[in-house]
Amino acid sequence: MLTSLKPAVSALRQAAELIRAGELVAFPTETVYGLGGDAGNISAIERIYQVKGRPAHNPLIVHVPDIAAAQQCVTTFSPMALALARQFWPGPFTMVLPRKDRICPMVSAGKNTVALRCPQHPVALALLRESGRPIAAPSANRSGYTSPTTAAHVAAELSGLIPLILDGGPCRVGLESTVVDLTGTIPVILRPGAVTPDMLAASLATAGFPSAVHGPSSRSVTTVPEEVKSPGQLESHYAPRTPAYRFSISKLDRLQRYLRQAGNQRVGLLCWEQWPQLPACAETRVLPAEASACARELYIALRDLDTRHCDVLLIQYPEAMDGLWLAIGDRLRRATKELPL
Ligand code: TXA
Numbered sequence: 301m302l303t304s305l306k307p308a309v310s311a312l313r314q315a316a317e318l319i320r321a322g323e324l325v326a327f328p329t330e331t332v333y334g335l336g337g338d339a340g341n342i343s344a345i346e347r348i349y350q351v352k353g354r355p356a357h358n359p360l361i362v363h364v365p366d367i368a369a370a371q372q373c374v375t376t377f378s379p380m381a382l383a384l385a386r387q388f389w390p391g392p393f394t395m396v397l398p399r400k401d402r403i404c405p406m407v408s409a410g411k412n413t414v415a416l417r418c419p420q421h422p423v424a425l426a427l428l429r430e431s432g433r434p435i436a437a438p439s440a441n442r443s444g445y446t447s448p449t450t451a452a453h454v455a456a457e458l459s460g461l462i463p464l465i466l467d468g469g470p471c472r473v474g475l476e477s478t479v480v481d482l483t484g485t486i487p488v489i490l491r492p493g494a495v496t497p498d499m500l501a502a503s504l505a506t507a508g509f510p511s512a513v514h515g516p517s518s519r520s521v522t523t524v525p526e527e528v529k530s531p532g533q534l535e536s537h538y539a540p541r542t543p544a545y546r547f548s549i550s551k552l553d554r555l556q557r558y559l560r561q562a563g564n565q566r567v568g569l570l571c572w573e574q575w576p577q578l579p580a581c582a583e584t585r586v587l588p589a590e591a592s593a594c595a596r597e598l599y600i601a602l603r604d605l606d607t608r609h610c611d612v613l614l615i616q617y618p619e620a621m622d623g624l625w626l627a628i629g630d631r632l633r634r635a636t637k638e639l640p641l
């Protein structure tokens with residue numbers, strides 16, 4: 301199959317026609333690029349799993365243009381869901397709710413829930429409106445690999461497999477959306493993202509709900525439920541192909557010891573604090589120390605380093621896990637192994 305990569309403005313109508321015809325289109329969102337297909341079309345959903353090489357037990361996020369469209373995908377849109385949607389949509393925020401039959405079960409890997417998101421990117425919103433369909437869209441990468449944040453990233457992996465990639469420039473957020481399960485009484489953060497636990501708790505309180513939130517530990521989160529609710533969060537994920545290890549700045553001696561023993565290995569270093577003297581490595585990328593700028597550039601730097609023929613990548617890991625650093629740390633933990641002693 302020939303894949304065309306086109307500027308979003310000129311190819312929007314074609315993209316919407318492809319979606320309606322059951323074909324797949326990669327498109328930009330403010331978080332990462334998505335691989336989209338009609339959420340009501342079984343063969344489109346099958347094709348998404350096939351193109352991604354995604355295990356059948358890992359459900360997909362369904363994208364909608366507004367709250368009214370979201371309500372048509374679920375059996376109950378609770379008052380809490382409504383309050384959170386009003387606060388965080390359109391935006392990097394996904395809610396897991398009880399699924400209606402209109403959304404094919406395969407979208408949710410057979411679960412009776414569905415993950416819904418209204419994205420903020422103008423191209424994503426225009427595609428949703430123009431196609432008139434809820435669009436199931438996982439990140440547009442092969443399963444397990446780093447998510448794409450530019451159209452070129454998508455082309456590098458999916459060329460020949462899908463008919464069209466819409467180019468809308470680099471993604472503003474750069475990390476996948478926050479996923480929150482709202483099927484119980486207390487919201488559970490299944491995947492941290494740019495909507496942070498503090499933001500969630502504050503928004504719930506403002507809307508008159510208890511502000512308790514469960515999820516990965518951070519200041520405003522009370523417990524860490526062990527049940528396996530978001531299969532995508534278990535596996536090694538978001539990983540570059542080059543073996544990658546993480547290190548903390550507070551244990552620099554470990555890094556230095558590793559580098560001394562590395563011999564002739566070609567080492568790629570990814571960090572975000574400008575140290576007085578960076579160790580000499582074959583390839584070095586220094587990311588901004590501010591969290592949102594760091595998140596925006598993280599996958600670009602990771603993918604770039606992954607093409608530099610390094611034997612190993614050494615990646616800085618955040619010490620403070622508050623706000624957006626929680627999401628950055630979550631992705632880096634899954635993408636890397638701990639530096640061997
Ligand atoms: O920012 C994003 O969310 C991007 C853009 C394209 O919107 N999409 C994305 O999709 O990251 P994906 O498929 O790569 O990740 C979806 C995550 C997975 O961890 C999956 O397990 C979880 O959401 N998920 C989807 N449906 C679910 C459900 N019904 N219950 C629990 N977890 C679900």
Ligand code: MG
Pocket residue numbers: 438439447
């Ligand atoms: Mg993904």
